[in-house]
Amino acid sequence: MSPSILVCNDDGIFAPGIRALIEEVQKLGDVTIVAPDSPQSGKGMAITLDAPLFYEKVTIFDNVKGYAVSGTPVDCIKLAVNEILEKKPDLIVSGINHGSNASINVIYSGTMSAALEGALENIPSIGFSLLNHSMNADFSASKKVVNQIVGSALNNAFPENVCLNVNIPDGPYEKIKGIKVCRQAKANWEEEFDQRTNPFGRKYFWMTGTFKNYDKNDDTDIWALEHDFVSVVPVQQDLTAHKVIDSVNSWGL
């Protein structure tokens, strides 16, 4: 039987990236789309607690069931699994994100949060991101990578309660040197706030920032991407800093 595949993203159900993802995973299974009705970039694991959720049937491709949800990517997964789908899907894919979710971006990303929520439900889940923010980005190389990784995920034992964070370098497929399983690079954003004054005299601030990588080792996702590899980082729900438990214990609380 054809595997059931749930597709989500954070750029919204009408974004070009999710179209590219659907076109590819349609070849590999029976697809249902449950994705936000509006852009939800940078929403992290946000869930909607202060308002109810609405959803609406939409047609992205003639032969694919699609539902647009009035919430966050995590809301979409929760609503899909508990309300919209008749049974848990065999696989969740999220993306293709317009822009990198490598390194620390994973923690702010709506696309990766959908995948992580899938992992919490113990559904094999993969988030895909292309290192190009443009709405006109070329997803043709990404589609080949999606095919390869989703095909592999469906034919191998998927680790429990873990999802994969896949980032794809921009450019033609021929430029890609391979796929590297790696760890999240230790990096950060250095914010700058662009201060302006609105027509009523009130100050406001646009958040901008520069990505700073402090991790020069060759086993990280940033290294892989800088060297024309696709990066694959397994991502987990346990945020415990196990290594420092002893150190905090030494405070004698």
Added chain:
Amino acid sequence: MSPSILVCNDDGIFAPGIRALIEEVQKLGDVTIVAPDSPQSGKGMAITLDAPLFYEKVTIFDNVKGYAVSGTPVDCIKLAVNEILEKKPDLIVSGINHGSNASINVIYSGTMSAALEGALENIPSIGFSLLNHSMNADFSASKKVVNQIVGSALNNAFPENVCLNVNIPDGPYEKIKGIKVCRQAKANWEEEFDQRTNPFGRKYFWMTGTFKNYDKNDDTDIWALEHDFVSVVPVQQDLTAHKVIDSVNSWGL
């Protein structure tokens, strides 16, 4: 010199929990409040990318600088550190949250996301939560716990790029058996969606859920709280599931 302490939360700058936190940390340092102007529960690491941020000076206590921000808890920390404060604070405290942030709640929590954002900036950061959702909760025991843990944090080496997730059992201080440094229990929410129909005939859904703990070991935060201990979990930014890198490598991607 008195340490500088930045206070944030996710229940909003006028919530009773943040008042209790401020009253206590005022005894230990020079306090500035930068907190959301509205409730931001369940916002996770969400950042505001699609709108600018506004902030306004507010008075919570006569002698404490307070700023209400039109964004998420993470926005508050970024804006405070880069724009509002003259220098990085010595400590960030977030809370006291009205309700538990133990176990998997950490991943959805705005209160803990403020602390984690502090950790990303390598500022010692602690999130406090009381296991009582009520706006009329009694924070008197929590205040003693805050004093003890913040005092200890200021007098010990704080682990790098880590924050602490402190959860406090509800009830009188005398009932608390002690403080346990532990790991995040493996648990999950089982959602149920309460379906209704609006006056215009459209279906909508309220998200509700039941907390399910699958982790019965005695080194977890849930165990500690169920046995009347305060739980302290060190929380990190690295989401890599290091243990399964080999297993994914075996797919031969």
